[in-house]
């Protein structure tokens with residue numbers, strides 16, 4: 140027997156994306172977004188409420204960064220998801236984040252979060268979804284493996300469990316993509 144939950148956004152895994160933006164005066168903001176993902180090889184989609192300071196910032200500055208929340212900063216990343224810069228102008232600083240201007244786009248990277256996309260606003264589609272062009276991906280050298288690629292074991296990205304309202308740490312490697320399935324082809 141299966142239990143039916145109706146129409147709920149219960150997806151596993153859901154990301155914990157931290158969107159970095161500047162407002163019109165250059166004040167940085169960060170917000171937590173679970174409703175987003177890759178929609179082309181160089182494009183990312185975000186579903187952001189119009190009222191958020193972040194959304195207003197993206198529309199004004201035409202750029203944003205997308206960092207991945209990690210285990211070490213789960214509390215700070217949740218904070219930027221429950222407090223708005225519309226009400227707390229000092230939000231970014233209060234979260235304990237340090238803004239570093241992206242070399243590629245008009246938006247801040249977050250020094251404490253070691254991996255991020257740097258994006259230009261491509262368009263807002265007819266449903267209000269924000270589509271960004273990924274201009275660059277950057278990762279702090281400290282999280283790179285011997286092969287020079289990001290090593291999730293070195294920064295432990297977290298995901299959002301929408302059904303239980305919790306954050307989960309990404310963990311073990313359990314298989315080889317595009318390869319393990321060939322065994323039963």
Ligand SMILES: Cc1cc2nc3c(=O)[nH]c(=O)nc-3n(C[C@H](O)[C@H](O)[C@H](O)COP(=O)(O)O)c2cc1C
Nearest residue numbers: 170171172173174187188191192193220222223224
């Ligand atoms: C786990 C989590 C996921 C969230 N996902 C989204 C999302 O996908 N879209 C959205 O509009 N708001 C989302 N929020 C809410 C915003 O992060 C929150 O309203 C934030 O205060 C907006 O900040 P700002 O006004 O400074 O931009 C999420 C919050 C949490 C805690």
